[in-house]
Structures are given as C-alpha cells and as structure tokens.
Amino acid sequence: xxxLSLTPAGPQARGAQPAQAGRGANxxxxxSRRVNWxxxxxxxxxxxxxxxxxxxxxxxDLVPFARHLAAATPPGLARTAATHLQPxxxxxxxxxxxxxxxxxxxxxxxxxxxxxxxxxxxxxTAHALAMAVHRSFMGMxxxxxxxxx
Numbered sequence: 001x002x003x004l005s006l007t008p009a010g011p012q013a014r015g016a017q018p019a020q021a022g023r024g025a026n027x028x029x030x031x032s033r034r035v036n037w038x039x040x041x042x043x044x045x046x047x048x049x050x051x052x053x054x055x056x057x058x059x060x061d062l063v064p065f066a067r068h069l070a071a072a073t074p075p076g077l078a079r080t081a082a083t084h085l086q087p088x089x090x091x092x093x094x095x096x097x098x099x100x101x102x103x104x105x106x107x108x109x110x111x112x113x114x115x116x117x118x119x120x121x122x123x124x125t126a127h128a129l130a131m132a133v134h135r136s137f138m139g140m141x142x143x144x145x146x147x148x149x
Contacts, residue, residue, distance in 0.1 A: 031134040038127045056108035
C-alpha cells in the first residue's frame with residue numbers, strides 16, 4: 001500500500017500548511033490539524049473504495065497523524081546537567097505499521113473493502129472526537145469571556 005505524504009507537495013495535501021516548530025501546544029490548533037488530516041484521509045479512503053474494481057490499483061493511505069505530529073513538534077526534554085535523568089522515549093501513541101497490502105485478486109487490485117470500511121469507521125470516530133474537543137474548548141472560552149451559549 002502506498003503511503004501519501006502530508007506535506008504540501010503531496011498529492012492529497014492541497015491547501016495544507018507546513019508544520020512549524022512549536023505548533024501543537026494549543027488544543028484548538030491540534031484539534032484543527034487533526035480534523036484537516038482526517039478530512040484528507042477520508043478522501044483517500046473514498047478514492048480507494050471507488051477504485052475497488054480497477055485492475056492493478058493499489059490502495060493508498062496518509063502518513064499516520066502521530067508520526068506527522070512527532071515530526072512537527074520540537075524535541076522533548078534536554079539534559080542540561082550530568083545529574084539530570086535521561087529522558088525516555090516510548091512508542092506510545094504510534095500507529096501500527098500494518099499498512100502493507102496482504103493480498104491482491106487475480107486482476108492485481110489490492111483494495112479490501114472490509115479493511116477500507118474499518119479505516120473509514122476509525123476515521124469517522126476520530127473526527128467526532130476531534131470535533132468534541134474543539135466544541136469543548138470553545139465552550140470554555142465562551143464561559144471565560146462571560147458569554148453563555
């Protein structure tokens with residue numbers, strides 16, 4: 001399965017803004033970036049489903065959002081003295097690397113409608129969560145400003 005880049009030069013990333021160091025600390029910005037990524041992923045998955053009967057078609061997917069986010073954020077803690085503890089890195093939150101096509105039908109098409117349907121459902125659930133986070137923070141801002149509703 002081909003993996004599409006999330007950079008502006010990628011075919012599915014029209015209108016995307018380049019990642020800037022230090023971005024992502026703002027929960028609204030993070031939710032917005034996540035929704036944009038999910039929208040692009042939904043389009044890629046829909047394209048895969050639309051080409052389910054196209055001979056020799058290989059399904060595509062975007063680079064996982066966790067990997068994109070890790071590349072866009074500055075490095076973690078730094079040791080400024082020898083007595084400081086060494087920061088540890090874990091793979092928590094990383095997307096599984098099972099993005100390879102397992103089988104293809106005799107005409108060479110490798111789209112599995114079941115796999116694409118599961119990915120569409122995952123994308124829909126993640127989109128609903130990101131929108132809920134956005135609505136929640138907007139509600140807190142309105143409350144802090146003394147505006148109800």
